[in-house]
Amino acid sequence: MTPSTPAPLAFGESAIDFAGRRLLRDGIEQPLEPKAFAVLALLAGTPGRVFTRDEILDAVWGHRNITPGVLNRVMTLLRHALGEDAQAARYLHTVHGVGYRFDLPAIAPGEPSQATQGSAPETPPVPRHAARQHASDRRSMPRALPWLLPLLAVLAFSGWLWWPHPAATPGPATERSIAVLPLVNAGNDAQQLYFSDGLSENLIDALSRFEGLKVIGRTSAFQFRDSKDDSATIGRKLGVSYLLTGSVQRAGDVVRINASLVRAADGSALWAEHYDRPYRNLFALQDEIAQAVAGALQVKLLSPEAATQPGDRPPGGSIEAYNAYLQGLKYWHDEDFPQAAGHMTQAVQLDPAYAVAWAHLSGAWSTVAAFSNEAPAVAREHMRQSRVAADNALRLAPGLGPAHAARAYLQFYGFDHRGALAECRRAVQLAPADGTVLNGCGYVLGGIGKLGEAIRLRERLLSIEPLYAVNHYQYAKLLAAAGRLDKATKYLRIAEGLSRPGSHPGSQQMYIAIARGDVETAREIARNQSAPWRDVYLAIAMQISPDRAAADAALAKALDDEGPAKTAPYAIAQAYALRGDADKTVDWLERAPAHDIFFMLVDPLILRLRDDPRLIAFCRKTGLPPPGESEALSIDQIRAAGSTRRL
Incomplete structure (x- = not known):
């Protein structure tokens, strides 16, 4: 040196x-x-x-x-x-x-410095908000002190817990902000809707590459398909100053596009153009429209590198491959992943160098394998296909964010948490405004207990997808795991207002009531659930009741041979965790499907046993990080935080 x-x-x-x-x-x-x-x-x-x-x-x-x-x-x-x-x-x-x-973090008087000079540590110091007291330390403490542990953990966590976060709901529109509303399918051919939607999404991606321009994501913008709202209302709901609207019609070998850039506040046109171009010139036409909009808004590309980043087009210029990709993208957004995989397979067969199609193919097959009820041999084959697709995507485009995200999902589903963490961080670094990457990695980082990072990704996604109900719901779950119950309740209500009735169960509100110790509210929410979940949720809710006989009876009913326990083993594990019964908690966790275990380390009920050797052993055997490393709070710590605030 x-x-x-x-x-x-x-x-x-x-x-x-x-x-x-x-x-x-x-x-x-x-x-x-x-x-x-x-x-x-x-x-x-x-x-x-x-x-x-x-x-x-x-x-x-x-x-x-x-x-x-x-x-x-x-x-x-x-x-x-x-x-x-x-x-x-x-x-x-x-x-x-x-x-x-x-700046280095401020150090309190008498506290050892976090910034250390010397040899670089193999593993950096554990952040204060994630530090946990080991069981061996507790055994050496005076008998009057163990009750302080949950409080100390909460106080250590509070430096992050109460840090101000950006507003999640749309605020006043920034001057250079735009939403691309779904282009109208002017031909009225339902079979061509994927094409008009795909062109709209391409424009969103293209405009996201311009410096200083806030671009709303697909999910939120597409909620205004066929909307009767005026431009001012749409602009206010999305928090943007400009709207790009228009129509597209594919007639044989010709593409006709009408596009208009309007000021949201009054609907006045800033720019408008009509195009009749050969279908084979589609990519040049897309670029021409994006440049025209950027010129009208007086914005420039983020950097010279932005122009060379892999986009959604096949590098060989195959219109047929692009058409297959757009069809796959349609099914991807519809969450029909087998159909998405079929069309993405066609796209990469037509152009084997199509990196982004390989990335989506990987994500589609790994999702099918991880969350469907496939036979084990079929699931293994789909995981193999997913790995091949991810490897191809990264070989072709090492700087493609969605490709690193696809690899992260594979590692997460395979319980390789360190690999998943590194790949997600790389994916977000490369694609900081890609809604699919932010959403997927929000799940992954939450699942491995990196609560602070997961929350920040969800907040970033809120800024570009203000009307995406799933993100509000998942953000609320993370906030609840951080003990921020009031804010979690707020975002659950937003999610419910944005969702179709019944699309999100009310169970998360029940868990918040349990965290507050409100047995009556928890029980009422459980009673309003549909069968067969009603009995399981009642079994969970009743475990905080002072009436132990009623708690025992509710659990016994859920465990009845005719009850739903066989289809909800993870929920039964939660009930036993509330009872403090580690043996039966682990027993039921071992019966649960892997897709439930994926997110165990962000579950305050299960984390009640975070220091129990049996849960630690289960995590080690499964491949999960030690539960003590999760930044999420246990139900006891959340209650202690509430008690501290009331004091």
Whole structure:
């Protein structure tokens, strides 16, 4: 090491090895471009100092003849690698109008420093909010102290727990913000709807590559198909200033597109054009429309690299492959994954270099294998096909975010939590505005107990998909696991308002009532569930009742030979966890399907036994991380937090 090279720096869950030019997070190296690491090394080498943008450009690039968007992109990559965002920065701070500053976390007097100089640790220090008291430590404590443990865990967690988070509902529209409403299928041919929807989604993807332009995702924008709302109402609901509308008709070898860019506030047209082009020139036409819209909004590409990123088009230019891909995408969004896999297979047969189609093919087959009731041999074959597809996608396009996400899902379903964590972080780094990546990795990171990161991904997805009910619902579940029950209730209500009646069970509200110790509300919610879940939910809800005879009777009814226990073993495990019966909890967990076990480490009921050797052994045997490493709170810790706030 040269004298000018700083010693390794460890902070929070991260460590910087300056000599090795590596950033590690939770012991996993984060892939960074050389220029991105150089910026990080410059800022972190002198914590607290403000570097102007020109100083950074001179030091790292040697000149200033680059677009401002390049540095913006690098800072975004660094924040993703460090697990933070600009709205809740811990380390990388923007000094508006000047430049950037790297700060180390504040250390309380007498507390050992989190930033350590010396050799880079193989595994960075465990963050304070995830630290847990071991059972052996508890046995050595005076008898009057064990009741403090849940409270101490909550207080240690509170530094993250009460950190302000970005608003999740659409706020005032930013000046450069747009929603692409689904292009009208002007030919009225239902068989061509996938084509008009696919072109709409392509425009969303293309516009997302322009600097400073907020683009609403497909799920939220497509809710306004055939809407009678005026432009002002749509703009307000989506939080955007502009709407791109139009129609498309494919007639033989000709594509006819009408497109208009309007101001949402008053519906006035900013730009409009009509196109009649040969179908074989479709890709050039898509580019022409995106450039025209960007020109009208006066925005430019994020960086030169953005233009070369793999998109949704086949690299060989096969219109037939693209057509198969669009059909597969239609079934993907409909959650008909076997049909999606069939069309994606056709797309890659027509163009074997079609990386994004390989990525979707992998995701489709792994989802089918993990969540359907296939015979074991069939599921194994679909997992094999998924692995082949993911390998092909990454070989063809190592920088494709959805390909890394596809690999992450495979590793998650195979209980390789470290591999899944690294791949999801890479996927989000490469595709920070891809709704499918954010949603999928939100599930993965929550499932392996990385609650803080999972919540941040859900919040990012809220900003581009403000009307996506599933995301509101999953965000609420994570908030509840963090003990933020009031906010969780708020987002559950939003999800219910956005969903079709009955599309989300009321069980999550029941779990919040259990966390509050409100047996009457929990029981009432359980009674309103449909059969056969009613008896199972009653068995869970009644375990917090002071009437032990009623609790026993409710559980016995759920366990009856004619009851639903055989189809809901995980729910029975939750009931036994509330009773504190670790043996029977683990017994029922062993009967549960893998797709229930995937998300066990974000379940406050099961985490009530997080320090029990039997649950720890079950996680080890299954391949899950130790339950003590999960950042989610147990039901007891959530209650302790509520008691502390009331004091």
